[in-house]
Amino acid sequence: MGKIIVVHSFRGGTGKTNLVGNTAACMAKKGKKVGIVDTDIQSPGIHVLFGFEPESIKHSLNDYLWGKCDINDAAYDVTKGLQGVEEAGGKVYLIPSSMNLGEITKILKEGYEVSLLNEGLTNLINKLDLDYLFIDTHPGIGEETLLSLAISDATIVILRPDEQDFQGTRVTLEVCKRLGVSNLLLVVNKVLQTYDFVRLRADMERVYGCTVAGVLLQSDDLTENGSKEIFYLKHLDHQFSRGIEEIASKLAAT
Numbered sequence: 497m498g499k500i501i502v503v504h505s506f507r508g509g510t511g512k513t514n515l516v517g518n519t520a521a522c523m524a525k526k527g528k529k530v531g532i533v534d535t536d537i538q539s540p541g542i543h544v545l546f547g548f549e550p551e552s553i554k555h556s557l558n559d560y561l562w563g564k565c566d567i568n569d570a571a572y573d574v575t576k577g578l579q580g581v582e583e584a585g586g587k588v589y590l591i592p593s594s595m596n597l598g599e600i601t602k603i604l605k606e607g608y609e610v611s612l613l614n615e616g617l618t619n620l621i622n623k624l625d626l627d628y629l630f631i632d633t634h635p636g637i638g639e640e641t642l643l644s645l646a647i648s649d650a651t652i653v654i655l656r657p658d659e660q661d662f663q664g665t666r667v668t669l670e671v672c673k674r675l676g677v678s679n680l681l682l683v684v685n686k687v688l689q690t691y692d693f694v695r696l697r698a699d700m701e702r703v704y705g706c707t708v709a710g711v712l713l714q715s716d717d718l719t720e721n722g723s724k725e726i727f728y729l730k731h732l733d734h735q736f737s738r739g740i741e742e743i744a745s746k747l748a749a750t
């Protein structure tokens with residue numbers, strides 16, 4: 497049975513979406529079958545990294561949650577656009593959230609049958625024979641997040657070296673503990689080159705009592721990339737990409 501990996505942060509803009517896209521691509525480049533679900537219903541975005549246009553979304557996660565389609569009708573094979581993935585025998589499927597304004601407001605206002613989300617994720621793993629299913633989340637403590645945390649096989653909490661993130665991460669880890677989340681990992685992102693990476697990692701592990709899966713560089717190259725594509729696949733030797741490799745292997749080992 498494939499593993500569900502949830503990537504979450506208390507605050508926004510920590511790099512969840514880029515982490516999910518790059519780590520999923522890294523695993524697929526090693527021949528794995530990977531799915532990505534955008535549960536950030538309020539502000540979806542991971543489709544952008546895969547060059548997947550909103551007009552191409554025929555069925556979205558929203559349609560599935562409204563009972564309008566099967567979960568695999570909302571799964572799009574985006575492998576072709578990913579350099580070196582097909583050759584490696586890997587696959588990436590994307591389950592986007594709707595970018596239609598009316599559909600976003602409707603689901604926020606009316607909600608949905610929450611148990612359907614978890615049922616859908618399990619069905620997706622089985623139907624697509626996935627090795628890993630990544631969940632990109634909305635920041636903070638929302639209902640979908642609590643739900644996905646509760647069924648995750650591994651959870652990454654991502655933070656920046658920032659006091660607000662430090663406090664928020666405490667709250668997130670408390671929630672994870674209460675939900676009995678297993679295989680909890682931290683990722684520190686947007687770390688300036690001038691920082692002592694080894695010391696930062698040791699400090700975070702001591703303060704939070706949790707393994708740090710990787711420390712990722714704040715990189716102008718990534719800023720320039722601006723979520724246009726999967727950075728890792730184009731810059732395999734970059735320090736950021738080596739961080740992604742480390743995170744992927746830690747996940748594979750859980």
Ligand SMILES: Nc1ncnc2c1ncn2[C@@H]1O[C@H](COP(=O)(O)OP(=O)(O)OP(=O)(O)O)[C@@H](O)[C@H]1O
Pocket residue numbers: 505507508509510511512513514515536539633634635685686687712713714715716718719721722723736
């Ligand atoms: N290591 C990094 N170096 C430089 N820029 C980065 C890095 N990681 C992410 N970014 C940039 O930070 C911005 C936010 O990243 P991303 O969208 O992945 O965060 P997020 O946590 O998913 O945000 P949200 O909470 O809004 O969903 C993007 O412009 C992205 O390119």
Ligand SMILES: [Mg+2]
Pocket residue numbers: 512513514536541632633
């Ligand atoms: Mg995001």
